[in-house]
Amino acid sequence: VLVVSDGFIHFVDLELVKPVKKIGALKGVSVVARRLRSKGNGGFSKLTVGGGGDASAGSSFLQRLGGGSGGGGGKLNGGGVNDLPIDDNCVFAAAVGKKLILVGLVGRSNENYDSVAGSLVTLREIPCVDLVKDIVWIDDSIVVGGSSGYYLCSCVTGQCGLIFSLPDMSSSPRLKVLKKEYKVLMLVDNVGVIVDSQGQPVGGSLVFNGSPDGIGEIGTSVVALHSGKMELYLKKSGSFVQKIVLAGEGGGQLFIMDDEDRTGKVVVVATRTKVICYLKVPSEEQIKDFLRKKDFKEAISLVEELHDDGEISKETLSFVHAQVGFLLMFDLRFEEAVNHFLLSETMQPSEIFPFIMPDPNRWSLLVPRNRYWGLHPPPAPLESVIDNGLMAIQRAIFLKKAGLETAVDDEFLLNPPNKDDLLDSALKNSIRYLKTSREKDLSSSVREGVDTLLMYLYRALNRVDEMESLASSENWCIVEELETLLNDSGHLRTLAFLCESKGMSSKALAIWRILARNYSSGYWTDPTQLNETHDVGVLAVRILTSEKRSHQLPPYEVIAAIDPKKTEILQRYLQWLIEDQDSDDPQFHTSYALLLTKSALETYESESPSRDAEAGTSDQVNGRNSIFQNPVRERLQFFLQSSDLYDPEEVLDLIQESELWLEKRLSPNMPLQLASDTILRMLRARLHHHYQGQVARLEERSRHVQINDESLCDSCHARLGTKLFAMYPDDTIVCYKCFRRQGESTSVTGRDFKNDPVLKPGWL
Known part of the structure; x- marks a missing residue:
């Protein structure tokens, strides 16, 4: 075990039997990091001593470090030591001030503890820009956390480059190797940025509730210690999953460590008084918990991440998609439900038959029973599902007003849906699923159910063109199930096409004869479409x-x-x-x-x-x-x-x-000589019309209006009696008070006589 204490490196026997060995040649060591080898071994260079082997790896000098029988730090020249192999698992980097020292173990002996401690050699020194506070080493890349930012150094070339700078007044840099994918988590205050071994960002960032004091990895999640709490986040989506309060476990500084074998099954948290081991909950239970909370996006994100990591099979992924689809069906989110049904490769089309046709029916025995986790009610006809869902929404609205939390979607609470709109959406999306299912390799009985119920849905939405197209093409419809339905609804053409496609020529001919007689008598005439x-x-x-x-x-x-x-x-x-x-x-x-x-x-x-x-x-x-x-x-x-x-x-x-x-x-191209007689007649007529207009105005102004005790104002409906009143050109009568309020150009009817004058016969 390699231990850094008081600026020195110490070797500790794994069984704590042998005495601790102190390496005195390296002073001021702040942090060490063992070299990790990724699964793909990409970019992994073999480090050698003194330039032997790979000429590009390591420096040209070899220096023995203190401890053991070799003395304290003398230089070793010649080929004797060069013949000693370097164990790839026993190479580490030590940070001393502003430089990195790469150290390897030669002549390793699993039996002799002294020889292990006495054969450390310096492979390379790499200068850094500023004080090194944290490092990780994966393959040929060393990620360095300094005071001013994060840097990427190569153990082969010794060159360092800036990944990104840290903002002023930020917390101390912290690095964590995510061993499951051999990626590096770099902390900037409360934000974790995940990069690969080349310093390139991969995926999204993790936003923690505070600047973590420690980071661990368990399965597909990241564990952060912060202010006496342990918080769990999904690596892929960055979503917050769980919180455990550790404030009552003795207080003081907390430490966290995950397992070294990359299984991701356990994390260990050390408090001042005890060590606590946390095991990973089975994936199935995590998914169920998300589904019970209706966190469907988080459930799918977790399942996809588990599938990408090879922890669950493709069948399980399809199973969860189908389960989410059924839950969404009962949440009245039919479009999203069908989207998940289509993503499930194991779901059978017969599973939605009960939503369309009540049990018992011809296809009841084809519906799988008890295949899911029991998180949703049994399938029922769509109208019943919608009625129950609307009742649940009404109850949730009542509970919300009482200050209680409910599991109903807030969107439905703020804007309750309409039953007709929901039924229309349910039918349309069921059609979408059945049409897609027709392209799958299904048994003959399931095909019959798909096509017959598809015709049911077309008829419910009165999609005549789709009905006739399905009936006239190759299909698996059951005529006996549809004959009465199509006959009663008047879709005889569809029934005729269907009988013809099934080889029932005599029945099809009889229907065509009925249609011909009805057409000739005007039975099929639609007065709104046909004249x-x-x-x-x-x-x-x-x-x-x-x-x-x-x-x-x-x-x-x-x-x-x-x-x-x-x-x-x-x-x-x-x-x-x-x-x-x-x-x-x-x-x-x-x-x-x-x-x-x-x-x-x-x-x-x-x-x-x-x-x-x-x-x-x-x-x-x-x-x-x-x-x-x-x-x-x-x-x-x-x-x-x-x-x-x-x-x-x-x-x-x-x-x-x-x-x-x-x-x-007159035409503008007409000669004036030819138009003179016509123009003269027009001028005379114009004068005559002018006189007629004067007479009409006088007649209108001198009109007599007779009122009685029952006459009312057309605006305020007060009795006129002996009050002063006014009459508009459209014969509406108002009292003088309403006339002053409305003006002389706009009547009670809202007509504006300046823009829309009254023209009576004979005025022109």
Whole structure:
């Protein structure tokens, strides 16, 4: 046993029988570190004495250190000592001030204690930047903790490089070798940074609750001593797992040490009065504890770390994923549950059958029983699971108000979910799992259950396209289980496809005959999606304008054959003649312009006289079943501007008394001489309209309003009686008090007459 005391190195017999041997040649030693050899042996150089063997390793001098029969520190030259082998397990580094001294043991004898103590030799001295406070040595790399930072030194080249500097006023540097992976934990105050033997960070950092007084390793966890407490952290996730209070164990400084054989099963903590050994709890119990606390992420992180370390099998990893999935199902987190189901390679699709179809059913015997740890209730239909979960949330909300802690997710407590949304999520994610399961190698009975229940779920969400796609493709659905369901819900097409895919041709044909009869009688017509007149009009235009004919039909004969009442068909045909066939017949252009004008007038007259802000969309609303995509007035204005072949007099005669002012306007390209008569008539009409407007204003201002004892203010509903009142243009009446409050431009209805004036028939 190598012991550092009062700046000197001492050898102590492992059995404490022999006297202690002091090495006097090395003075001021602050810390020592034995050379560790990693599992892969990567970067491990053989150190030799005096340059023999590997010329790159070790210094060119050899010095015997004091103790034993060799005397005190004389130099040894020649080849006698060089022939002595150096045991790789008996090489260590000693820190003396600002330098490292690499020391090896030659001529080791397991039988002679004196010879062990008398054969230490210096292999190399490595100068450091500042005072060395802690060191570890792995393969060819020595990690040094100094006052200003952490450094990486090579035992081969003797060069040192800075890993990172320590901040001012930080705690003393501390290093810990994590022997399980041969990585190094470097402490900076309460943060532990894990690096490899080359000084490169690996994984995340560990954040402790305080600056540790000691660090140990047990299994996949790191143990930190701090302020009389022992705390356990997971290495991979950095999560805090457990705390043990040691303040009552005698007080004073605490020391911790883990086992040297890298099994990671025990840590030893020494207090002032006793030594306590802590064993690692079995992995299964740790995982169960996380699951009971609903720390699902920590449970999965621990399982993955154990799997990476080879401590558990892949089957166990899949088992835990499935267990977490079931717990999440009963926590109403269906998407996360299915994600874990899909990560489990051992879970059978039949295990979720009870969530979809109540027991007993055709596949009840396929469901495995008692396969998990009993942390969740038995599977039940999704609606029952959701109802029970919502009741648990309501109870948790009540307990939360009473100041009690509950296991229900805080997100559900703050924003309780809706049953319909939960059921929709459950069905969709169950579909996702079953669709993925179809790609697995399953037994025929399980395949039948997967496809049949998948059809159940499609039908529950009314996914007709998916139902028909599944039924018409190769599937394992059981027709007897689905026939009544699809018949009652009216999904006869799906049932017909399903019978056809199963070779039941006669039954499929009978269903198709029923569908044909129902379709011809309008049974399948959906008034919100299908307009029979619209479809007939589109079909008629396609037939009349088909390009598959070698000779087109005579236009005059076609126009004569079209029913004059079918104005849309006639319009579309004339539009096709003019725009697609480039017809320059003035009669066609005039007829098309007149038809558009009549349609525009009908649309305009069908609108409300008081046209509100949404009146601009009335053309689209009234013509939503039209075979045209553009509003009729837009098409009329575009045609009047683009064509010169129609008779404008006929169009003007038709719109003379209408409000289609944009259609009446003159073309900007029209010569002034030709437009003079029209402009003169417009000016006379303008003066006439001005006089009409004055008369209309006087009539409005001189209107008589009769009220009685029962008349009420439209705003405050007070009786008017003999009170002064006001009337707005939209005929609403308010008392003078409400009139002063609302103003003269906005009525009780909220209408702003400055931005939305009232226009009555005859004013224009």
